[in-house]
Amino acid sequence: MPPILRIPNSIVGAMIAHARELDPYECCGLLAGTPGTVSRHYRITNTVAQDARAVAVFDEADVKPLAALSESTRAEVAYFMEPKEMLAAFKDMRARELDLTVIYHSHTHSPAYPSMTDVGLAYYPEAAYLIISLEDKTTPDLRAFWIKDRRVTPAAIETI
């Protein structure tokens, strides 16, 4: 049984604020901690939100639902973490002896469930994938999932 993820209220608030800041683009970031308890938050730049041309990276993944959309629309429904910032975050986690516990991103137009693309590109089975939905702008919805071998199961989260 995977552990319940305990996330401090302040970090939940910071993730929602991050999602609202980037709306209509998706935000993304990482959380780290000890098994089951999150203690650290890293905002990571979404290269797609910064430059719509960065969505070209998805062409290789042969992502059908994205291919049908225009470049600017795709930029609102995709994220790609800036590689250097990601590495710096991983390095910081190692220095602090923390584990990667959560990979989060926002959905600005859809519910808080992983899309086909989210599932296809989930390369981190050890982390929970958390999605912040701003589909209803007044009531953000947060849900987390384990994604292993393309199978998605809900991850229990508790705010502390």
Added chain:
Amino acid sequence: MIKVRIPTPLRTLTKGRGEVESAGSTIDDLIGRLNQAYPGIKDRLCDEQGELRRFVNVYVNEEDIRFLKGKDTALKSGDDVSIVPAIAGGC
């Protein structure tokens, strides 16, 4: 020797090891040698044309090789190579 950090999804190929050592004069050479030691790893890192997949980030001493010389980036003993899958998604 070059230290290579292996990401979790590829550790099934390295008998669970998160860090391995290998020789190699370039990234291309290193990947070839890794594939001899751990068959199948090249396919996970490179496409059919032998180019590095875009959803795999490779760093030499923390520099993204896309900003160096890609697969032709030169390596020397003592270098640290990190293989880090990209984190991405979309609707």
